Amino acid sequence: MKRLIYLSMLVLTACGGGAKEGADTTAAADSASVSPAFMAGRIHAMEDSIFEKPAFDRRGAVALLDVYKAYAKAYPLDSLAPEYLVRAAGIQRNLKDPQAAVDIYDRVIRDYPNWPDVVACYYQKALIYQDDMKELGKAKQAYEEVIQRFPDHTFGKEAKVMIDNLQYTDAELIDRFRKQNEQTDAQAAGR
Template sequence: MRSRNFLIVILLLGSMACTTAAERIGQIEQLEIAMFDKDKKFDEDIARDLMGDYEQFAEEFPEHEMAPEFLDRAANIARQLKEYERGLENYQTIVVRYPDFEKIIETKFLIAFMYDVELKNKEKAEEKYKAVAEQYPDHVFGKNAKDRLVTLHMSDEELIEFFNQKNSRQ
């Protein structure tokens, strides 16, 4: 009897472990429906489950076309939950594993932005903004990074003066 129960548990675990990418995407879509139901308030528990599922999918199916998109979504949820280190880790994974991701420039900019605004690490933010500005000078995120480098170390008073001068010139 005991060995029979053990066998059932092993079979169940095995069947759960052999989930296909399509099945995992279906599970994720169900959580997304629950998460983004407009009649409900933001549910932190569902958000955490969804974030974990996105990350797990990318880990289980790293070559799947949805892997970088799911990591991006996981990073966005992490930011909403104020889990900035986790969000940053997901963005950095995208940069390393998926350099051809369609949102790679935005991802690199968001890394700089997170160091700047959310983690308050101006030195690291400066390094990341410089990289984006140099690599993508003609892209909107490259231009935004260049603009942010000008104001990054300004005090609130200096920022007010800077923008007042800028607005008076226009």
């Protein structure tokens, strides 16, 4: 019951709820009427509020991150828990904390191995190692794990390409893609 009250208060505080609203939600939590659906609705409203702003709302993002994590802690068996954790990882990445994002992806992989979108967690880890952390050895290992576990999935196939491209700098990749496009255009013009 304490975690429901805490989660309710966290969402209301993050959404900017006033004292009266917080008191109403606490009463609702005390009567055991706070459900995952109610909390998901509050999270959705919070997302709408944050994403309607033209500029990045760091404070709002941090609050949403906390709410996502609190939801997964309060309702670990709910089908939205892994989805909210993945969204939390995305926020961590946008907040320039790639290791925290990797840690959350690892949590989803560990706690929800049969979740239909778990492959994206493996792939996102590899991208973070490559792009954000510049740890190409770890990126290669992570891509290899995607290939091993999901060889027929789109991410498994894409991971093979990503490994091949790890050896190139960004400038070299741009040059390679430009040349490939020129060759494709020349072949198309020759038809």
